Amino acid sequence: MAAKKTLHYQCQECGHITQRWAGQCPGCGEWNTLLEQSGPLPKSTSKAGYAGAAGSEVITATEVDVTGDPGVPTGITELDRVLGGGLVPGAVVLIGGDPGIGKSTLLLQALASLIAPAANGPGLNGIYVTGEESLSQVVQRAERLGLPRDGLKLMAETEVERIIASAARERPNVMIIDSVQTMHTELIPSAPGGVAQVRESTAQLVRFAKRTGTALLLVGHVTKEGALAGPRVLEHMVDTVLYFESENSSRYRMVRAIKNRFGAVNEIGIFAMTERGLRGVANPSAIFLSRSGASPGSVVMVTREGTRPLLVEVQALVDQSNLGNPRRLAVGMDPNRLAMLLAVLHRHGGVATQDQDVFINVVGGVRLAEPAAVLAVVLAVLTSLRHRSMSAD
Numbered sequence: 001m002a003a004k005k006t007l008h009y010q011c012q013e014c015g016h017i018t019q020r021w022a023g024q025c026p027g028c029g030e031w032n033t034l035l036e037q038s039g040p041l042p043k044s045t046s047k048a049g050y051a052g053a054a055g056s057e058v059i060t061a062t063e064v065d066v067t068g069d070p071g072v073p074t075g076i077t078e079l080d081r082v083l084g085g086g087l088v089p090g091a092v093v094l095i096g097g098d099p100g101i102g103k104s105t106l107l108l109q110a111l112a113s114l115i116a117p118a119a120n121g122p123g124l125n126g127i128y129v130t131g132e133e134s135l136s137q138v139v140q141r142a143e144r145l146g147l148p149r150d151g152l153k154l155m156a157e158t159e160v161e162r163i164i165a166s167a168a169r170e171r172p173n174v175m176i177i178d179s180v181q182t183m184h185t186e187l188i189p190s191a192p193g194g195v196a197q198v199r200e201s202t203a204q205l206v207r208f209a210k211r212t213g214t215a216l217l218l219v220g221h222v223t224k225e226g227a228l229a230g231p232r233v234l235e236h237m238v239d240t241v242l243y244f245e246s247e248n249s250s251r252y253r254m255v256r257a258i259k260n261r262f263g264a265v266n267e268i269g270i271f272a273m274t275e276r277g278l279r280g281v282a283n284p285s286a287i288f289l290s291r292s293g294a295s296p297g298s299v300v301m302v303t304r305e306g307t308r309p310l311l312v313e314v315q316a317l318v319d320q321s322n323l324g325n326p327r328r329l330a331v332g333m334d335p336n337r338l339a340m341l342l343a344v345l346h347r348h349g350g351v352a353t354q355d356q357d358v359f360i361n362v363v364g365g366v367r368l369a370e371p372a373a374v375l376a377v378v379l380a381v382l383t384s385l386r387h388r389s390m391s392a393d
């Protein structure tokens with residue numbers, strides 16, 4: 001008798017499995033994400049996390065060994081800032097971002113810096129596993145970045161079992177996987193890139209990292225909606241999620257921590273893409289100011305990103321509208337908040353903008369979230385409306 005074929009449907013977003021197809025995933029509520037899968041129902045094998053490494057006895061908190069490593073600085077100041085100091089042994093960091101934004105470049109630079117011998121001893125043992133590019137492409141990039149080739153260990157492999165076997169022999173302190181979407185495991189029959197594959201491959205790598213104390217840096221791709229591609233479950237499995245972003249056509253890149261079990265999440269690292277790779281930007285205020293000298297509609301404010309103060313320019317353009325419903329557009333702040341500010345300005349300040357289009361732009365791709373920013377926005381709107389500039393007095 002032929003074995004009955006088991007069909008089921010899996011959400012490509014959250015990994016939820018159902019027996020019947022539906023337009024909306026019952027797990028995460030996303031639409032059109034359920035895909036037909038054949039073969040046996042996958043067993044839940046995602047045994048990820050620190051807990052697996054400890055035994056199952058009950059102990060009191062005072063008995064727990066807390067002499068953890070404070071983390072090894074990667075030598076790239078802006079990256080260390082978002083990591084919360086450096087790389088902690090056994091930590092798993094997921095780095096997401098659009099294609100071509102510089103994930104591979106940054107990780108190669110970080111690895112080269114980590115493996116370089118330091119004044120107080122030899123460098124770390126590190127492996128760069130590439131599943132996307134050939135070894136020669138990686139070496140060419142290293143040459144282009146001016147990084148030394150000796151000591152740089154590379155592996156072109158996409159099968160997790162083989163990566164783990166090699167890593168068990170090499171015993172690296174740090175391992176880079178570029179990227180998790182290309183990884184597959186023989187435990188799961190489905191195609192690489194699918195939710196089940198990515199999740200199970202990552203789970204195996206995470207378990208390896210926790211068991212051996214290897215710091216793991218994973219590259220993840222981003223869907224067009226901006227979520228880390230495929231399973232959002234990845235974000236739960238790792239310790240730190242960093243997100244690379246940049247404004248269109250800008251050479252500046254921001255790395256933001258979305259989740260960090262080892263530090264704060266509000267820090268940002270700022271880089272410039274140069275012909276010799278990513279350079280940390282020491283004075284980010286300079287890139288958030290479009291020009292010097294005051295002009296109508298332009299107001300400079302001090303905001304805070306993480307622990308560092310930044311000078312940011314808020315630009316407003318207020319212009320006579322010929323629409324019945326004038327436009328309110330805001331880049332870098334919530335448009336609803338802008339609409340509310342204009343209402344307050346009218347009601348309590350007697351400044352009418354009902355017949356004006358109002359456009360707000362925050363220079364450099366910064367998002368203004370702090371309450372104090374409303375003052376700068378209001379002043380920018382007023383100066384644009386009145387054709388006056390904010391002078392020093």
Ligand code: TYD
Binds near residue numbers: 097105106276
């Ligand atoms: P890459 O790190 O390959 O991006 P990702 O891994 O996120 O897809 O970066 C590729 C882009 O960066 C590519 O468009 C070329 C550019 N680049 C530079 O401008 N300078 C450099 O030194 C390098 C290595 C890349």
Ligand code: MG
Binds near residue numbers: 103104105132178
């Ligand atoms: Mg890449």
